[in-house]
Amino acid sequence: MAINVITTALPEVKIIEPKVFNDTRGSFFESFNAREFAVQVATGFEFVQDNHSRSTKNVLRGLHYQIQHPQGKLVRVVAGAVFDVVVDLRRHSSHFGQWVGVHLSADNRRQLWVPPGFAHSFLTLSAEAEFLYKTTDYCYPEYERTLLWHDPELGIAWPLDGEPVLSAKDIAGVRLAAAEVFA
Known part of the structure; x- marks a missing residue:
């Protein structure tokens, strides 16, 4: 696997560009x-599940995480384009609450590694x-949590073209200040 790995502003989050x-x-x-x-990316991880979703324009999914059984995710797009966002929820991290x-x-075939x-x-x-x-x-649905996608404390600069299409779960997301986070 000939890859180029790019470290983001959140050092554990990596962009992977395949050759x-x-x-x-x-x-x-x-x-x-x-x-x-x-x-080249991260050690000590084994992938146990593959997921595939299809979304139409302006669908915004997330910000999702599992407070117990946290998941690392290796994500990519095989048709179309998305703006992918990751937020650090590790309270001990110097990047806590920051996003990339x-x-x-x-077309760009980039992948993104999102650690637990x-x-x-x-x-x-x-x-x-x-x-x-x-x-x-x-x-584990019982451990799923959702941050409010437009929490002013996060200040995510979404490249929106109109109003986002959201699930009930995503509409009900909580602000970072009230969220369960990782120690």
Whole structure:
């Protein structure tokens, strides 16, 4: 897996750019290699679940996390484009409450590593987007939590084109000041 790894403003959150091999037939790249991931991105993680979602323009999903059984996520877009956001929820971190946003698309083939202890969200920028992600733990609905996507304390600069389309769960998200966070 030939990859370029870029550290973001949240040092544990990494952008992964795969090496793409193009020729007259099309293209090829390794989308995941456990050995390379452990060497270049993060060690000590095993992925146990793959998820696939499809969203239409202006759908905003998140900011989600699990307070127990926290999940690390390796996310990517295979059709369309999204603005992906990660918020550090580790109270002991010098980056607590800070966020980073990354454009992920089928065209740029970027992936984003979201470690456990961070909230995750994305906004669909294209007419439709297909979003894939691997997780390091299973989904436990009883431990799911949601931060309010437009909490002024977070100050996320969403590239909105109109009003976002939200689930009831995301509308009911809580502000960081009232959220359960990681020690």
